[in-house]
Amino acid sequence: xxxxxxxxxxxxxxxxxxxxxxxxxxxxxxxxxxxxxxxxxxxxxxxxxxxxxxxxxxxxxxxxxxxxxxxxxxxxxxxxxxxxxxxxxxxxxxxxxxxxxxxxxxxxxxxxxxxxxxxxxxxxxxxxxxxxxxxxxxxxxxxxxxxxxxxxxxxxxxxxxxxxxxxxxxxxxxxxxxxxxxxxxxxxxxxxxxxxxxxxxxxxxxxxxxxxxxxxxxxxxxxxxxxxxxxxxxxxxxxxxxxxxxxxxxxxxxxxxxxxxxxxxxxxxxxxxxxxxxxxxxxxxxxxxxxxxxxxxxxxxxxxxxxxxxxxxxxxxxxxxxxxxxxxxxxxxxxxxxxxxxxxxxxxxxxxxxxxxxxxxxxxxxxxxxxxxxxxxxxxxxxxxxxxxxxxxxxxxxxxxxxxxxxxxxxxxxxxxxxxxxxxxxxxxxxxxxxxxxxxxxxxxxxxxxxxxxxxxxxxxxxxxxxxxxxxxxxxxxxxxxx
Numbered sequence: 001x002x003x004x005x006x007x008x009x010x011x012x013x014x015x016x017x018x019x020x021x022x023x024x025x026x027x028x029x030x031x032x033x034x035x036x037x038x039x040x041x042x043x044x045x046x047x048x049x050x051x052x053x054x055x056x057x058x059x060x061x062x063x064x065x066x067x068x069x070x071x072x073x074x075x076x077x078x079x080x081x082x083x084x085x086x087x088x089x090x091x092x093x094x095x096x097x098x099x100x101x102x103x104x105x106x107x108x109x110x111x112x113x114x115x116x117x118x119x120x121x122x123x124x125x126x127x128x129x130x131x132x133x134x135x136x137x138x139x140x141x142x143x144x145x146x147x148x149x150x151x152x153x154x155x156x157x158x159x160x161x162x163x164x165x166x167x168x169x170x171x172x173x174x175x176x177x178x179x180x181x182x183x184x185x186x187x188x189x190x191x192x193x194x195x196x197x198x199x200x201x202x203x204x205x206x207x208x209x210x211x212x213x214x215x216x217x218x219x220x221x222x223x224x225x226x227x228x229x230x231x232x233x234x235x236x237x238x239x240x241x242x243x244x245x246x247x248x249x250x251x252x253x254x255x256x257x258x259x260x261x262x263x264x265x266x267x268x269x270x271x272x273x274x275x276x277x278x279x280x281x282x283x284x285x286x287x288x289x290x291x292x293x294x295x296x297x298x299x300x301x302x303x304x305x306x307x308x309x310x311x312x313x314x315x316x317x318x319x320x321x322x323x324x325x326x327x328x329x330x331x332x333x334x335x336x337x338x339x340x341x342x343x344x345x346x347x348x349x350x351x352x353x354x355x356x357x358x359x360x361x362x363x364x365x366x367x368x369x370x371x372x373x374x375x376x377x378x379x380x381x382x383x384x385x386x387x388x389x390x391x392x393x394x395x396x397x398x399x400x401x402x403x404x405x406x407x408x409x410x411x412x413x414x415x416x417x418x419x420x421x422x423x424x425x426x427x428x429x430x431x432x433x434x435x436x437x438x439x440x441x442x443x444x445x446x447x448x449x450x451x452x453x454x455x456x457x458x459x460x461x462x463x464x465x466x467x468x469x470x471x472x473x474x475x476x477x478x479x480x481x482x483x
Contacts, residue, residue, distance in 0.1 A: 189236030
């Protein structure tokens with residue numbers, strides 16, 4: 001992989017083509033070698049067991065490949081300097097003279113007290129522009145040490161093995177039941193590792209303990225030139241296994257529907273290929289298996305049903321009014337997704353900003369149906385800060401937030417005027433029962449929001465407010481015209 005104008009660099013300090021600062025520019029070689037052995041077979045079969053068309057056994061296997069998204073290389077969310085904004089990509093390296101700059105102060109810090117932006121709270125979260133205002137703060141050239149990124153030369157295309165085995169039984173001409181095992185296995189997945197992390201110790205992390213701490217220095221000051229050296233490699237892996245049940249009804253007296261139940265587990269070493277899970281890969285950069293835990297999206301059970309009922313014609317009414325009515329419904333319930341428990345700070349002295357907490361072994365005692373917003377939905381005292389010079393024993397995604405359960409319904413009326421012209425009216429209601437659902441606020445044990453539920457899932461998880469899953473009851477009307 002490269003770039004048209006050869007603007008970019010890979011930090012490869014031991015490469016013969018590297019410059020004095022350890023970089024190999026794209027003008028000298030691509031970021032990584034082309035992976036040419038991606039053989040992707042697919043195989044499957046279907047067997048009519050009793051040769052009567054009612055009992056069918058199906059199975060399949062496929063090997064699929066998928067490149068990491070462009071953001072993984074251009075703007076990785078490595079989060080070693082989370083809350084200070086610093087991060088590097090392969091096209092924004094120190095070698096190009098491009099620096100990530102933190103803008104985490106209000107404009108009032110460098111404008112007159114009466115300035116037009118001095119009292120604008122939005123400038124805490126967004127870039128604010130005005131004549132004479134330095135958008136990126138008073139200095140746009142930060143001082144070392146800088147963060148750099150490295151991509152292994154023989155980077156492999158991430159692969160996914162997918163396999164399934166299903167048996168389906170027709171119960172009648174209009175109903176059927178199926179049971180299936182569905183699994184996937186991800187290998188050569190994207191993983192981040194800090195090559196310059198300090199070993200766990202009671203001593204502070206500085207250049208004297210970093211593996212590359214004294215190898216690259218600022219020629220003017222003699223200070224270390226680099227801090228974190230983030231390597232993108234293929235050490236990540238994942239596994240998914242599930243039992244899936246389904247019951248289907250097709251056009252039985254105007255009724256069509258399906259009920260599905262899934263019992264599954266999803267585990268991986270990191271659920272975001274850009275490195276966005278800032279606690280996953282860095283607690284022990286020398287042992288990837290320590291990050292192997294339930295995936296961010298792991299939901300052990302999930303049940304849903306869909307139903308469509310076409311109402312019979314209402315006799316005695318004009319055709320335009322008495323027919324074309326239907327009622328749709330969708331119910332979904334699932335277990336809560338997991339989250340990690342951590343604290344701000346670096347008791348392990350590896351150079352981190354956050355670390356996992358210690359789990360004391362006390363029962364978590366989940367209470368998802370709390371009545372007071374100040375109450376905790378689990379036993380927060382089960383987690384404490386780890387001792388100095390140690391890693392927290394809490395694994396990634398140790399605690400679960402509440403699940404969701406929501407019923408949506410809709411009333412539809414079709415008006416057919418001619419063969420080519422028709423109009424459909426829609427009245428859709430989301431969360432018909434107005435069932436209260438909430439998301440967790442934070443996993444930081446030092447935060448006042450730790451153990452609290454603070455928003456509906458549509459807001460707390462960053463999804464579509466109001467119309468997303470978990471919002472209060474709401475409805476919408478629509479009109480579709482077909483011609």
